[in-house]
Amino acid sequence: MAHDTIVEDNIDVLVVGAGLGGTGAAFEARYWGQDKKIIIAEKANIDRSGAVAQGLYAINCYMGTRWGENNPEDHVRYARIDLMGMVREDLLFDMARHVDSAVHQFEEWGLPLMRNPKTGAYQREGRWQIMIHGESYKPIVAEAAKKSADKVYNRICVTHLLMDESKENRVAGAVGFNVRTGNYHVFKSKTVVVAAGGASMIFKPRSVGEGAGRVWYAPWSSGSAYGLLIQAGAKMTQMENRIVLARFKDGYGPVGAYFLHLKTYTQNGLGEEYESKWFPELQKMVGKEYLDPEASHRTHRPIPTCLRNHALINEVNAGRGPIHMVTMEAFQDPHLEEVGWENFLGMTVGQAVLWAATDVDPKNENPELTTSEPYVMGSHATGCGAWCSGPEDVSPPEYFWGYNRMTTVEGLFGAGDAVGGTPHAFSSGSFTEGRLAAKAACKYIDDGKAQGIRVSDTQIEDRKAEIFKPLEHYTVYRNEVVAGTVHPNILSPRQALDRLQKLMDEYCGGVTVSYMTNEKLLNIGMKKMKILEEDLEKLGAADLHELLRAWELRHRVLTSESVFQHTLFRKETRWPGYYYRGDVMKLDDENWHVLTVSRRDPKTGEYTMEKAPCYHLVGMDE
Amino acid sequence: MPTFVYMTRCDGCGYCVDICPSDIMHIDPTTRRAYNIEPSMCWECYSCVKACPHHAIDARGYADFAPLGHSVRVDRDEERGTIAWKIKFRDGREKEFLSPITTKPWGKHIPKLAEVSGPSKEMRDSQLLFNEPKYIRMDDGGLHTLESNGLKMKEGVYY
Numbered sequence: 001m002a003h004d005t006i007v008e009d010n011i012d013v014l015v016v017g018a019g020l021g022g023t024g025a026a027f028e029a030r031y032w033g034q035d036k037k038i039i040i041a042e043k044a045n046i047d048r049s050g051a052v053a054q055g056l057y058a059i060n061c062y063m064g065t066r067w068g069e070n071n072p073e074d075h076v077r078y079a080r081i082d083l084m085g086m087v088r089e090d091l092l093f094d095m096a097r098h099v100d101s102a103v104h105q106f107e108e109w110g111l112p113l114m115r116n117p118k119t120g121a122y123q124r125e126g127r128w129q130i131m132i133h134g135e136s137y138k139p140i141v142a143e144a145a146k147k148s149a150d151k152v153y154n155r156i157c158v159t160h161l162l163m164d165e166s167k168e169n170r171v172a173g174a175v176g177f178n179v180r181t182g183n184y185h186v187f188k189s190k191t192v193v194v195a196a197g198g199a200s201m202i203f204k205p206r207s208v209g210e211g212a213g214r215v216w217y218a219p220w221s222s223g224s225a226y227g228l229l230i231q232a233g234a235k236m237t238q239m240e241n242r243i244v245l246a247r248f249k250d251g252y253g254p255v256g257a258y259f260l261h262l263k264t265y266t267q268n269g270l271g272e273e274y275e276s277k278w279f280p281e282l283q284k285m286v287g288k289e290y291l292d293p294e295a296s297h298r299t300h301r302p303i304p305t306c307l308r309n310h311a312l313i314n315e316v317n318a319g320r321g322p323i324h325m326v327t328m329e330a331f332q333d334p335h336l337e338e339v340g341w342e343n344f345l346g347m348t349v350g351q352a353v354l355w356a357a358t359d360v361d362p363k364n365e366n367p368e369l370t371t372s373e374p375y376v377m378g379s380h381a382t383g384c385g386a387w388c389s390g391p392e393d394v395s396p397p398e399y400f401w402g403y404n405r406m407t408t409v410e411g412l413f414g415a416g417d418a419v420g421g422t423p424h425a426f427s428s429g430s431f432t433e434g435r436l437a438a439k440a441a442c443k444y445i446d447d448g449k450a451q452g453i454r455v456s457d458t459q460i461e462d463r464k465a466e467i468f469k470p471l472e473h474y475t476v477y478r479n480e481v482v483a484g485t486v487h488p489n490i491l492s493p494r495q496a497l498d499r500l501q502k503l504m505d506e507y508c509g510g511v512t513v514s515y516m517t518n519e520k521l522l523n524i525g526m527k528k529m530k531i532l533e534e535d536l537e538k539l540g541a542a543d544l545h546e547l548l549r550a551w552e553l554r555h556r557v558l559t560s561e562s563v564f565q566h567t568l569f570r571k572e573t574r575w576p577g578y579y580y581r582g583d584v585m586k587l588d589d590e591n592w593h594v595l596t597v598s599r600r601d602p603k604t605g606e607y608t609m610e611k612a613p614c615y616h617l618v619g620m621d622e
Numbered sequence: 623m624p625t626f627v628y629m630t631r632c633d634g635c636g637y638c639v640d641i642c643p644s645d646i647m648h649i650d651p652t653t654r655r656a657y658n659i660e661p662s663m664c665w666e667c668y669s670c671v672k673a674c675p676h677h678a679i680d681a682r683g684y685a686d687f688a689p690l691g692h693s694v695r696v697d698r699d700e701e702r703g704t705i706a707w708k709i710k711f712r713d714g715r716e717k718e719f720l721s722p723i724t725t726k727p728w729g730k731h732i733p734k735l736a737e738v739s740g741p742s743k744e745m746r747d748s749q750l751l752f753n754e755p756k757y758i759r760m761d762d763g764g765l766h767t768l769e770s771n772g773l774k775m776k777e778g779v780y781y
Contacts, residue, residue, distance in 0.1 A: 027735070028735075028751060028752055030735035030736055031735040031738070031740070031741065031751075031752040032741060032746070032752075034735070034736055034740050044642070044643040044644070044645065045640060045641050045642075045643070047641065048641050048642075048643050048667070048669040048673075049643050050643075053643045053665075053667050053669055054665070054667035054668060054669065065758065065759050065766075066758075066759040066760050066761070071766065071771060072766050072771070073771055073773055080780075080781075081781065085779070085780075085781065089775065090775060093766075093768075093773075094749075097758070097765055097766040097767075098751055098754070098758070098765075100757070100758050100759070101751060101753060101754050101755075101757035101758045104757045104758075104760060105753060105757060107725075108731055109726065109731050109732045110724040110725050110726030110727075110728070110731060111724070111725075112721075112722045112723070112724065112725050133721045133722045133723065135698070135705050135721065135723045136723040136724055140724065140732075143728070143729045143732055144732045147729075147732055147733075147734050147735070148734075148735050148736070155645075179645055207684065207686055207687065208686050209662065209684075209685060209686045210624055210661045210662055210684045210685045210686055211662075211684035211685070211686040211687055212662040212663075213624065213644075213661065213662050213663050213664045213665055213666075213684075214665075214666070214684055215665070218643070218644075218665050218667075219644055219663045219664075219665050220643050220644050220645075220663075220665075250684075250687045250688075289781040290781065338719065341709075341717065341719060342719055342721055345694075345696075345707050345719060345721075346721070349666055349667070349668050349681075349694060349696075350665075350666035350683075350684075352694055352707075352709055353666065353681060353683050353688065353692065353694045354683055354687070354688050355711075356683075356692035356693070356694060356709050356710060356711045356712065357683040357688040357689045357690070357691070357692040357711075357712055358688070358689060358712070359711050359712050359713045359715075361711075361715070391749055392749075393749055393767055393768070394767075394768055394775065395775070396775050396777070435751050435752070436751070439751060443746065446746075545645055545646075545648070545659065545660075548645055549663075589779050593778075593779045613777045614777070614779075615775045615776060615777050616775070616776055616777075616778065616780035617768075617773050617774075617775060618773065618774060618775075618776045618780055619772060619773065619774075620772045620773060620774055622774075622776065
C-alpha cells in the first residue's frame with residue numbers, strides 16, 4: 001500500500017480532535033486570529049464525533065448568573081468537595097466565569113434549551129444542570145467550527161505531535177494518517193490545541209463479547225488526549241483520579257436526571273435505604289471535613305460522588321444487592337415518565353433498547369443499578385489531564401507560565417479531557433476551555449513566540465515509518481502461519497487491548513477486584529506493562545481500520561502507564577469508591593493535600609513524579 | 623445494541639460509513655452493502671441509523687445481556703427539526719416520543735467570525751472572549767474576577 005505524504009504547511013492553530021473542546025477552540029480562534037490559518041484534524045467525522053456524538057439531554061455546567069442562580073466560586077466549591085479537595089481552582093473559576101456565554105450562544109444557534117414555564121429561566125435539572133433537547137448538539141457546534149476553520153480534515157488519526165528542532169520543548173505541529181486513504185498527513189503548525197478524548201476501555205469492562213462496546217464513555221475516546229501529550233513530554237496531573245460511575249445496570253444509562261429532576265432514589269435488595277449506614281465507618285477513613293451528612297442535609301453541600309459509590313459497592317459486597325433505582329413513584333406522572341425515557345433516547349439509546357428487550361417499564365418495576373469499570377478522563381466528575389497554565393489574573397505563580405491552558409510544552413494547549421484538575425466542565429465547560437485555549441494560542445503567536453520553528457525531514461520520515469509499521473509487520477509475518485489469529489510474532493490490536501484491560505483490572509483497581517490495589521500489585525502491574533510495551537513492537541494491522549485500532553491502543557497504553565505511576569505515587573486512599581490503596585486505606589491531608597504531577601521523558605521513557613501545591617479559592621479575609 | 627443492516631433496504635450509498643464515529647460501518651466488497659465490522663466497538667450511538675436515507679440500519683441489543691424481540695426505531699427530520707422514536711418491547715408494547723432537534727434553520731444563526739468586526743487591543747489584553755461580557759449575563763455587567771467577588775487563591779487545606 002502506498003502512503004502519499006500530504007503536507008499542510010504554515011498553520012497557525014491546529015486543533016486536534018473536534019469534540020466539544022475542539023469545536024470551541026476552532027470557533028473562537030477565528031475571532032482572535034481573523035487572518036490566521038486554522039485547521040482541524042478529526043479522527044472521525046466532525047458532525048458526529050467525540051463524547052457528544054450521540055447527543056445530550058442536559059448541559060451539566062451552567063451557572064445561571066443571568067438569573068441570579070450561582071456565581072463561579074460556588075461551582076468551584078462544589079467541584080472541590082466532590083473531588084475531595086483535589087482540583088485546580090484557578091482553571092475552574094476561569095471556566096465557570098465564561099461558561100454561560102457559551103450556553104447563551106448555543107441557544108442563539110438553535111440548540112433547544114428547555115424553559116421553566118413559571119420563571120422563564122432555563123429548566124433546571126439540578127443546581128448546575130439545565131435540560132435540553134440535545135440530539136443535534138454536536139452537529140450544531142460542528143457547524144460553528146466549520147464556519148471558522150480554513151479546513152476540516154475528517155478521518156485523520158493523529159498519532160504524534162511534531163517537535164521543534166531549533167528550540168527545546170516547543171511544539172511544531174502533528175502527524176497522522178488518513179483512515180480511508182492510508183495517506184500520511186503532516187501538519188506544520190505554530191500552535192496545537194489538543195482536544196482529543198479521555199480514555200474508555202483501559203480497564204476490563206463488566207460486559208463481555210459483543211457488549212464490550214457498551215461502555216459508559218465512548219469507545220472512540222481512546223486516551224489520545226493523554227497519549228499525544230505524554231509522548232511530547234508534557235507534564236500530567238491527577239492521572240490516578242480515575243472515575244467509577246453508578247449507572248443503570250448493563251445499559252449504563254445516566255442517572256442525573258433521575259436523581260435530580262425525577263426525584264427517584266436508591267434502595268438495596270431488601271427495599272431499605274443503605275447509604276447512610278456506611279457513612280460512620282467511611283467518615284473514619286476520610287475525616288468529617290469531607291463527609292458530614294448532617295451538614296450536607298442542612299446546606300446544599302453534596303456528598304462526594306466517590307463516597308456514594310463506596311456505599312453502593314459495600315452494600316452489594318455485603319450480600320444485600322441488587323441496588324435498585326426507585327422509579328415506580330415518579331413514573332406514575334406521565335410528564336416525568338416522558339422525561340425519563342427521552343433522557344435515554346437523547347444520550348444513551350442503548351438503555352432504552354435494553355429496557356425494551358427485557359420488558360422493563362420503570363413505571364411497573366424498579367431497575368437495577370451498578371458501578372462501572374473505571375475510566376480516565378478530565379471533564380466529568382474527575383480531573384485527569386495535562387498540567388496547564390491558568391489565566392494571569394487568577395493563578396498563583398506555580399500555576400502560571402504565560403498562556404492560559406498552555407501545557408508545559410511551549411505552544412501546546414489543551415481543552416476538555418486534555419486539561420487536568422478541571423472536573424465538572426462537561427460539554428459546555430469543555431467548549432469554553434477550547435475557546436480560552438484558542439485565544440491564548442493566538443496571543444502566543446502574536447507575541448512572536450512561534451518564530452523560527454524548524455522540523456527536519458528526518459523527523460517527518462521517522463514518524464512515517466513508525467506510523468505504518470504495524471501494516472508492514474503484518475505483511476512480513478502473516479504467511480508464517482496457515483491461517484487464523486494465533487500467531488507467535490503478531491499481536492493484533494484487539495489481543496493487545498484485552499491484555500491491557502485484564503492487567504489494569506487486576507493490578508490497578510478494576511471492577512473484578514472491587515477497585516482495590518496496593519503498592520505490591522502496582523509494581524507487578526507496571527512490570528507487566530513494560531513487557532506489554534515491548535510486545536507492541538509486534539503489533540500487526542491487517543488493514544487501515546486495524547491501524548487505527550493499533551494507534552488508539554498505543555495511546556491507551558501510554559495513558560495506562562501514567563495511571564499506574566500516579567496511583568503508586570499517591571500513598572493514600574483519597575477517593576474511596578473510585579479506587580482503594582489497600583496498604584494505605586486512609587485519606588492523608590497532612591502529606592497528600594497536593595496535586596500529583598508527572599513527566600515522562602520522551603527520550604528514555606523514564607517517569608519523574610512531584611507534588612504541586614493545592615491552592616484554594618477563599619474569601620479575601622480568610 | 624450493535625447495529626446491523628437489512629440486505630433488501632441497503633443500496634450501499636455509504637452515508638453510514640461516512641458518519642460512524644467508531645469507523646465500524648464498512649461496505650462489504652461482495653454484496654456492496656454496508657455492515658458492522660466490529661460490533662464490540664459499537665456504542666449504539668445511532669449516528670448511522672439516523673443518517674441512513676433508506677432506514678436500512680437497525681440495532682439489536684448486545685448479545686451478552688439483551689434478549690431478542692425488541693426494536694428502537696428513529697426518524698430524524700432535519701427540515702422539520704424533529705426526531706421521532708418508536709420503542710417496541712419484547713412483549714409487544716409500544717411507546718412513541720417526539721422531540722425538537724433545533725429551533726432555527728440549520729447554520730443560519732451561527733456567526734462567521736472572519737466577518738465580524740475584530741477585537742480591539744484593549745479586548746485582546748483583557749480576559750474576555752468573543753461576545754463577552756454581553757453574553758455572560760445578557761446585560762452590561764463585567765466578567766467576574768477575584769477582586770469583584772472578594773476572593774483570593776490561598777495554599778493550604780480548605781474544604
